[in-house]
Amino acid sequence: MTPKKIVFLLLINVIFLYSSFAQKYNAVDNIVLKYPKSFSTTEKLAERIEKDFTSDYDKARAIYSWIALNVRYDYAAFLNPPKTQGFSYRSEAEKQRKIQALNDQMVEKAFKSKKAVCEGFTVLYQHLASLVGIKCEIVRGDSKTRLVDIGRKNTSSNHAWNMVLIDKKWRLVDVTWGQGYYDSSKGRMANDFSSVYFDTDPDYFFAKHFPDSESYLGDKLSKEDFLNGPLIYNKTIEKDYKIKSPDSGIIEVRNGDKITFEIKNISKSDQFYYLNKRNQPVKITNGRERKGGLEFQITFDNTIGEYITFFVDTNSIAAFKIVSK
Template sequence: MAIKKLLSAFFLLSVIFLCPSFSQNYNKVDQIVLKYPKRFDTTEELADRIQKDFSSDRDKARAIFSWMAFNINYDLNAFLNPQRSQGFSYRTEEEKQQKIKQLNDNMLQKAFKSQKAVCEGFTVLYSHLASLTGLKSQIVKGDSKTRLVDIGRKTPHSDHAWNMVLIDGKWRLIDVTWGQGYYDSSKGRMTKEFAPIYFDTPPEYFFTKHFPDSGEYLGDKLDREDFLNGPLIYNKLIEYDAQVLEPKSGLIEVKNGDNITFRFKNISKKDVLFYLNKKNQPVKIANSKERKGGLEFDIIYDKNIGEYITFFMDNNSIASFQIKQK
């Protein structure tokens, strides 16, 4: 009964961020940063400590990510009650850039001192600390995909921001906001839970959840339709280096009695895989076969399958699809 209640509770959760479900995974850098003070007087003091303890670009970038994820909290109140955007006038491009820099400086210092921020605050603080430790970074703004209703959404949003940092000559993708925790609407509060998968996330995973306003990544054009219409994936899928191979679309149109074929990379028959029916009852995948480096199985569409179908592995959600009846 406890497992059944846990599974039913899944559908009561509406998350702002991808809901983490895996155990804490600290590397050597994280273990050192965990011993740092929770507060520093200045960003320069924190940067000096990081440079003293770490020499490689990767370790410094990870240390900034970890310290922020451990100590900066998502400002839910600011998210729910956003302030009106600050406008300003300027006469020259130089004056414009100076005023933008001042606004960003105020934002990052507020995030650092109050230890609360929304995604913009996380990104400007990360970029500032990266600069202080000799790293090149960029802030990227764009769309995010975190909820069931985002599958097949028609209207693009620009509601999120993240970082790219140059490590060993290669730009790496980082989302500290999602690295620090998630919002649990069943409790009405933020839950602090370290998610290291959002440091140097592989692009093939990152861009299933993020879409830059520019529509490009390192000069390559990204497909907005693939982003909007793809399945919703969860942290566990990324952690296991698994992948949805079939169907490619998160929108599945079927008639009653149709077979739907699913195939997941890096998942085997030994993994406990199931989905929830319309009554939130777990249905175990029983007809699976290992094929082409993954697990393939069919599900027959009937009245017991609801508007969405979410697959679970070891009691953790891994991917969701929207089902539309023809």
């Protein structure tokens, strides 16, 4: 390869990396990136945020960014959770005081140690939001993150997230997932800031979260849709790859059946494919662009395994469970 070609390829790579970096962080994030990794108190951090931002929306985003950039998920604590602290009380007021004291301890531990599980992330977010005058709630419920979660029979209370009231509208926030993800190939947490779980579209949010209350702002949510829906990923939310068809994440087929899919915002020019059961990529070649998306068919045969996951470039966007009749 000639020196000119090498320089050109390096330049293209630099441009691509810069573009990816620029897309990852917005104007608020870029200011927060310059903050110290540690503040002496949560009040000092809140003062800095109030100094730098005027709107509640930007303040809420700044809290999200600082936590996601600086607090790591404590996977060791997840695997070996501490014993639940019990306490006695004589009145509701005393109960609330003791709960508040436990929450204060959790906030301090997450803030000082820079490590937490989802409960620590949510109480720290709520605490900082209260310091800048933003109303914030903690919601507990189920999460959907793995292929085996498609078609589960029951929900469980295994996760927590926040809702913040901004401009008279409740916004959904999951700062735990904003800080990174579990890399199963390496057996550890990967730090990878993502903004998609700040003010997430409820349709996408509740495809991956199901509250214990089974409702959102007074409206009942469908447990069946949550349990049986396809598994979606961060890139699905970021690029608005809405799945228009099929309706369910569980597909019952016989050998030779054609399965029709339609996904929004994908075009024929995209590097779009799925993995067969040998983890080999199979490019989608029969796609038809239709109403701002791509409609295509997959013929079920013995090369397709129990799950089928679709990718754009190297990013997984949707997975379905295949049930052979």
